[in-house]
Every structure is written in structure tokens, then in C-alpha cells.
Amino acid sequence: MARRGTNLDRVGDFNDAVVLDAIRRSEQLSRVELAEATGLSGQAISNIARRLLDAGLVREAGRLRGAGLGKPRTLLELEPTGRYAVGVHLDPSVVTVVLLDLTGEVVARRVVDQYADDPDPLIDGIAKTIEDVVVASGAPRERVTGVGIAAPGPIDVERGVVVDPPNLSTWHLVPLRDQLQERTGLPIILDKDVTAAASAERWAGQGGSFVFFYLGTGVGAGLVIGDEVIRGASSNVGEIGHVIVDPDGPVCFCGRRGCVGEASQPRYLVAQAVRAGVLAGGIDLDDRLAVEAAFAELCASAGEPGAARDIVTTLAARIAKVVEDIANLLDLDRVVFGGPHWQQLAPVLGDAVRTALDGRFLLQAVHPFEVTGTALGADVGAIGAASLVLDRTFSPNPSLAGER
Ligand SMILES: [Zn+2]
Incomplete structure (x- = not known):
């Protein structure tokens, strides 16, 4: 298969990226330590460090006085303001834009406010919000390396096209990458929301083997195995929304009943809560804002034992079954939950999933299995x-070495 191209400018050469990556992972390193860590010669490190300093990607951060003899070693660290990257999360209920500095810190954030379902005005709104975020941060525009878009699947990564996102009824084969590139003039990469979220967890320093379980307008799973983000044949890994967890559950848009994606939606949980007498009747289930408000009320009531909590623990058992199967299949060491609905369900759902999984993870005797929530909050998709x-x-990836 031919290598896929990208119009992102990659850092100098492979060894420059190796050195930059070593500095990022350790936060601060001297040239001597860099030579030890990378296997490159002292002279090579010296030349690369000079190039990275000149390019404004690293800076000197004081001196380290060793116990032995010899002159003190100058430490190198990333220059946070050296480069920036924009992240856009296209979720059908909210579109978020963030700007990260080179160390991965969020330096500015905005929600697209002219929200529209139609692709054209929404893409205009995203482009304008990107400009606003860059201006608000004070980052020089020429240091913005590019824009990443996290979109619901399925997507056509090759052509930069969003195919048929659930709950965005007017979106069909939208060439989002090229249209946003035209409007911003910045290089754009498009990827799946769950893959982006899994990549954020990994970039934040949490490697290993895990599934990122995304609870939003759709439900999906991002995968990191052996510290590598798994993308599948067409970068559409993680479509688990239609695993059936309740044969008597709600009718899904796929035509079947009880898919985990549909059974996790606030709309369905709110309807259940009305039937159980937890919420007052008369809620318009087609009114997104009304459903969101009712869902928040349901989540708050679930803090106490009773019917509201039972609804959330039943959901937890269903989700746990899906997590169990993925974890056993792929020999994972944890599940990381995230997404807008997770934030609200977390206080009850996390423990309930843990309880439901107890004793069901087959590899428990070999290694533990952890249930956690993302440390990156609701913006994990955009980040x-x-x-x-x-x-x-900036990452040294030999498989991308020929990419330009
Ligand atoms: Zn379905």
C-alpha cells in the first residue's frame, strides 16, 4: 500500500524528531543525557540541539551540577511558545476549538457559537472560531502548525471527508478537510473522534494498552495497544455503538433494538426516568436543551439510592459487558471513559462499571484491569x-519518514 501523504511540515529530519521526543518525554535533559538516551554521538546531539534552538523549538533551562567533576551541564526543555496546534471537536451537540502550545497545554478555548446543522454555515463558524482562538491566545499565526479535526465516524481519511455522522442529518459526504483548509489557509488533518481522544490520553503520558470509551452523541471506542494508537484498515476503528445490550431496548437508527449507543443516550435515559416517576412528565424528547436539562437532573438524583440510581447502574452493567468483551479480546489493562455524557454520569457510573466488571475480567490473575475517567475533561476530543x-x-515515526 502506498504511504499516505500529509501537507503538515514535519520537523527537520528523523534524528531531530528523536531528540525532540526524548526532551518532551523527560521534560528536561542535558546534551550528555540526550546522547545516552538516543544512542546518537555527542557531536550529532550538539548539531541537532543547535538546530532546535535556532528553530525556537527548545530552550536552555538552567544548569545541572553533577556530583562528579567536569563543567555543569546545560539542560534543554521544550519552548512552549515555539509552535502551536489547533484542535476542533465536531460533536453534533457542541463544537469545541482549542489551541495547544508545544508542550500540549491548552492556551485558549472557544465553543463555536453560531451553531448550525447545515455544513456550510457550521464550517464558516469553525473557521471564524479558529481565528478567534489564535488571536485570543496571542500566538503568532506563523507558529500555528496546523488544525486537527476530530469527527464522528465513519470518515474517509484519504479524501478528508465526513461520510454520514449520526445526528447531523444534513451532513452527507462533506469534504470538511478541504473546505476548512480553503477558509483558514492552514494544513488540516481529519481523524475520528475516538482515535483523537485515545491519542490525547497517550500524549498526556498514559501509554500501555487501553480502550477509550467515548460517551457522547455517539458511543465509540478508541484503542491504544502497546503504546500505539490503533487505526484499522481505513482509520475507522472503534464502531461499537451497535453492539446489542438489551433486546427489549429502544429502537436504534440502524433499525434494531437495544444497541449500546442508543441505550446510553440521555433521551432514552430521561424517558426511562419519567416512566419510573423520577422526573416529571411532559418533557419534549425532541427538544435537545430540554432533554439535556432533564438528564442533568437525573444524574444529580442518581447520587442517592433509588430509581434514578437504578437506571444508571443498569446502564453501567450494559456498558460493562461491552468493555469486558473488548478487554478480554485485546488483553487490555484499563478502560478510560470520557465524552460529554461521561462528565455527568461519572460519579455513579464509574463505580458501577467497576462493580459489574469485578471477577469478569479473565486475565485478572495475570494483571489488574483498571476503570478510570479521562483526566483531560470534556475537551478531550478537541485536545x-x-x-x-x-x-x-514532531514525533519520530519511521513509518511516516517518507511523508511530506
Ligand atoms: Zn444500532
Whole structure:
């Protein structure tokens, strides 16, 4: 298969990226330590360090006085303002834009406010919000390396096209990458929301083997195995939304009943809560804002034992079954939950999933299995999208060495 191209500018050469990556992982390193860590010669490190300093990607950060003899060693660290990356998370209910500095810190954030379902005005809104975020941060525009977009699947990565996102009824085969590139003039990469979220967790320093379980307008799974983001044949890995967890559950848009994606939606949980008498009747289930408000009320009530909590623990058992199968299949060491609905369900759902999984993970005797929530909060999709740009630009990936 031919290598896929990208129009992102990648850092100098492979060895420059290796050195930059070593500095990023350790936060601060001297030239001597860099030579030890990378296997490159002292002279090579010296030349590369000079290039990275000149390019404004690293800076000197004081001196380290060793116990032995010899002159003190100058430490190198990333220059946070050296480069920036934009991340856009296209979720059908909210579109978030963030700007990360070179160390991966969020320096500015905005929600697209002219929200529209139609692709054209929404893409205009995203382009304008990107400009606003860059201006608000004070980052020089020429240091913005590119824009990552995290979009719901399925997507056509090759052509930069969003195919048929659930709950965005007017979106069909939208060439989002090229249209946003035209409007911003910046290099753009498009990837799946769950892959971006998994990449953000990994970039934040949490490697290993895990599934990122995304609970939003759709449900999906991002995968990192052996510290590598898994993408599948067409970068559409993680479509688990239609695993059936309740044969008597709600009818899904796929035509079947009880898919985990549909059974996790606030709309369905709110309807259940009305039937159980937890919420007052008369909620318009087609009104997104009304459903969101009712869902927040349901989540708050679930803090106490009772019917509201039972609804959430039943959901937890269903989700746990899906997590169990993925974890056993792929020999994972943890599940990381995230996404807008997770934030609200977390206080009850996390423990309930842990309880439901107890004793069901087959490899328990060999290694533990952890249930955690993302440390990156509700913006994990947008942060992930930007981290894909940083990763693509600055990580030493031999398989991408020929990419330009
Ligand atoms: Zn379905």
C-alpha cells in the first residue's frame, strides 16, 4: 500500500524528531543525557540541539551540577511558545476549538457559537472560531502548525471527508478537510473522534494498552495497544455503538433494538426516568436543551439510592459487558471513559462499571484491569485533535519518514 501523504511540515529530519521526543518525554535533559538516551554521538546531539534552538523549538533551562567533576551541564526543555496546534471537536451537540502550545497545554478555548446543522454555515463558524482562538491566545499565526479535526465516524481519511455522522442529518459526504483548509489557509488533518481522544490520553503520558470509551452523541471506542494508537484498515476503528445490550431496548437508527449507543443516550435515559416517576412528565424528547436539562437532573438524583440510581447502574452493567468483551479480546489493562455524557454520569457510573466488571475480567490473575475517567475533561476530543497535529509534526515515526 502506498504511504499516505500529509501537507503538515514535519520537523527537520528523523534524528531531530528523536531528540525532540526524548526532551518532551523527560521534560528536561542535558546534551550528555540526550546522547545516552538516543544512542546518537555527542557531536550529532550538539548539531541537532543547535538546530532546535535556532528553530525556537527548545530552550536552555538552567544548569545541572553533577556530583562528579567536569563543567555543569546545560539542560534543554521544550519552548512552549515555539509552535502551536489547533484542535476542533465536531460533536453534533457542541463544537469545541482549542489551541495547544508545544508542550500540549491548552492556551485558549472557544465553543463555536453560531451553531448550525447545515455544513456550510457550521464550517464558516469553525473557521471564524479558529481565528478567534489564535488571536485570543496571542500566538503568532506563523507558529500555528496546523488544525486537527476530530469527527464522528465513519470518515474517509484519504479524501478528508465526513461520510454520514449520526445526528447531523444534513451532513452527507462533506469534504470538511478541504473546505476548512480553503477558509483558514492552514494544513488540516481529519481523524475520528475516538482515535483523537485515545491519542490525547497517550500524549498526556498514559501509554500501555487501553480502550477509550467515548460517551457522547455517539458511543465509540478508541484503542491504544502497546503504546500505539490503533487505526484499522481505513482509520475507522472503534464502531461499537451497535453492539446489542438489551433486546427489549429502544429502537436504534440502524433499525434494531437495544444497541449500546442508543441505550446510553440521555433521551432514552430521561424517558426511562419519567416512566419510573423520577422526573416529571411532559418533557419534549425532541427538544435537545430540554432533554439535556432533564438528564442533568437525573444524574444529580442518581447520587442517592433509588430509581434514578437504578437506571444508571443498569446502564453501567450494559456498558460493562461491552468493555469486558473488548478487554478480554485485546488483553487490555484499563478502560478510560470520557465524552460529554461521561462528565455527568461519572460519579455513579464509574463505580458501577467497576462493580459489574469485578471477577469478569479473565486475565485478572495475570494483571489488574483498571476503570478510570479521562483526566483531560470534556475537551478531550478537541485536545486529542490538536495532539494528532503535534504528534504528526514532531514525533519520530519511521513509518511516516517518507511523508511530506
Ligand atoms: Zn444500532
